[in-house]
Amino acid sequence: MKFQTQKIAYWFFASAMLLLTLQIVYGFIMGFARIGMDGLHEWIPFNTARAVHTNLLVVWLLTGFMGSAYYIIPEEANRELEWPKLAYLQLISLLLVGVAAIVCYHLNIWEGRKFLEIPRPLDYLVVVNVLVFLANIGVTLWKGTQHTTTSIVLYMGLLFAALLYLPGMIDFDNQTLDSFYRWWVVHLWVEGVWELIMGGILCFLLIKLTGVDREVVEKWLYIIVGLTFLSGILGTGHHYYYIGTPKYWLVIGGIFSALEPLAFLGMALYALAMAKKGGRKHPNRIALTWSLGCAIMSFVGAGFLGIAHTIPQVNMYTHGTLITAMHGHLAFWGAYAMIVLAMIAYTLPQMTGRKLWDTSMANWAFWTSNIGMVAMTGALAAAGITQVVLERRLGLDFLAVQKEIEMHFVGMLLGAALFTVGITLFIITFFRHGLPSDEAVGADVAGDTAWAASKS
Template identity: 25%
Template structure:
């Protein structure tokens, strides 16, 4: 039997009753979300401590077999700064993290130095030269915990000199054939420090962990000269993650088939309501300002598409753009940096604009000066975007004074914007949540903390909070520790909490349109919070297998990363169910 459409008066009555009474999440949902979050972040906290304690050792100095100092910790960290600041992570990679147009510098350093050593031993007539090289790198490399000194063998010391010559011929070229600015590395001092950084990561990739049969980086990258091959842990947890994926998906469908009527979108629970036409809605000052922000987002999206096209063209013609030497002004490393940054800028801007626009629809009013605050926020966003992009260009050009590099040089990939602008962007997002809170405050008073307005605020607050975690990954932070925190932003911020806020916004829009009741929307939000986070929080660790972290991160990362696919499969089924719901409601509304 078709559901009878309700009248406009009945719809208004239902809406008023929802405003007066208000729905909120049941105790079971709250406990489920609390359990998943507490479990996930407790494990992440423990592994954070393990990361600090068991990262591949950063020595006070590296000395050669003759006792002479090759590099100090200060020089290694300066080389790490150069790797970021000159855009090399947008061209190549270290320990597998970065871009893939250029080489992985860890793997290249390891391959070229060990190949040279094998060739030299073979020419000297020594038996089994590869075994000798393997022993040098895996067994004879010494790290003294007491003096915090790494001692390199004669072969490794010669390898370092070889790599100095190699990178002098590539990274100090006076043209744009490498996808970099000409003379990306300015002098021998910078070259020395950069190669020391590469050499340190190569040493850690081959040297065995104390009392373990694998290296600090779990035998990454693969290199037969030093017997870097898949570890037992890697094979076991790869198999177990596959079992978890297949078995978990089957279990999910079994549960869904049994209790599908108790969860998700349901036509019998969703009233068919009338709602105001767009021309009947009057925009508030902050909503009008948000429209300007939406227009800014479109411009940023267009710019991202343009520099993305240039970046992709460079893969075909690295030295130019249809014969024009664009590399003199905008080389591959800059265009890729801007492409990545603009994608994050317009995405974050869309969430800011969406939150500001929807908030007055929830309360049907907004406080004074809200429009002015929104315009100030837009100005701050434009300043951060333009300032950071310009500073990244200066950084890769090598024009940032050394004493200012900590605040104005390019940083880690995806967090490229210099520290000064990263702090401003974080502050801007906290200002945004204050703007949203000012609008929602009238609805928040007297509402339970698990009601829809509070869920809107809490999910929005997670956006600046988890972006701020990226501040723990500074230019001079130990590379292993920096990668751990960097991917809290790249993975957790993007793949968990931005998705959660999207779910809340969409659910609230459906409530305002009368598509679903508030109670159903809250259940969907809480269910999605569990599904996103049950694998998504700990699944962050799949980014840190080979950057010098202890092997248990591989275990947790592999298992929970595979488990992330299970809820996404469920959400796809639910999305199909919602599409059917919308079709049925439209059919019911149009029937006489």
């Protein structure tokens, strides 16, 4: 770690771990409700738990992205962060807004739009918060002595993510229009600009961990960005199939969304190629494992399980079933949760000076969380396929079908238990690192700087 202010990332990451823990708690509340153990129903009914679960997911991922940016931007721009105190204030206010939103959901105050349930007044606070964040890292980047592709792609991803938040704040009386613009946020985030954020962070990690020349690693990033925009923008059409929009969306959405996995495949091949090419063995093996795992699992969850239901002829039957939940879990995990965890695995030793990068606990955390998540996804697939056949093909009643598939949620809960073991180990490893220390600044924990200097 080169600069004092990079340590701010620690507090964002620690907050992300806390929110992830809460997200899992609400996941279990739903999972148990699904098998008939719904004792909390009076206080936390399924719909409340669902909104809290998915909103916490989005908030901890954004917190993780922000932490990553506070670490990466000073390093890439080669100067301290412009307003460090403001960054702490921004974190605290972000958490306060998050808590306020969760309280609102429990009081049944929300907007009835999946993923964007946050009440409107709080939306404005989110906007201010994100503007402050963007200004802070933006000015730092602007005044920096170097402007790398990695930092610019990361910044553009964050900036566009902020801009795309706005279409979700327009009010419509018309259900179709409302859906239409909701996807500008939800789809264009995860299948557009968040991919730039992921690409930027992955690029940073690969440069650090593989030792391949920056020019080579960054060249690939352009290809990924190109593929993402080429497919992802018109790919939005896969949400416009049968919602009252013109018929041409069936063709546009079908074709372009079917191309989207290419960007994720590109990312996986890129990461593997860089790891193979890099002659250097960075001592932080687990950070490289998380980085490569992210590149591969995002292809499986987003690319492969995405294409499984993106064609109009298939989506007609699978829309809004547990097939969607199956894909949603592995895609979010593989692409965005894993990139944040990879970044944490890389930066913690840098910020604290403690080299806990090859412990068996760190390795178990990786494997059990991933195997657990794959098991959860498998159980949701079984439930989803059964639901589609019974409800959509054979025409059985919705609730009767939900009863039929109850057993699959026992399987899901077992997978979730394994997953939770992995996350627990990850969090224990996190806190065993201790707090960020002043000595770690400029200490070149893994010999990164010495290695880079020896090359030039």
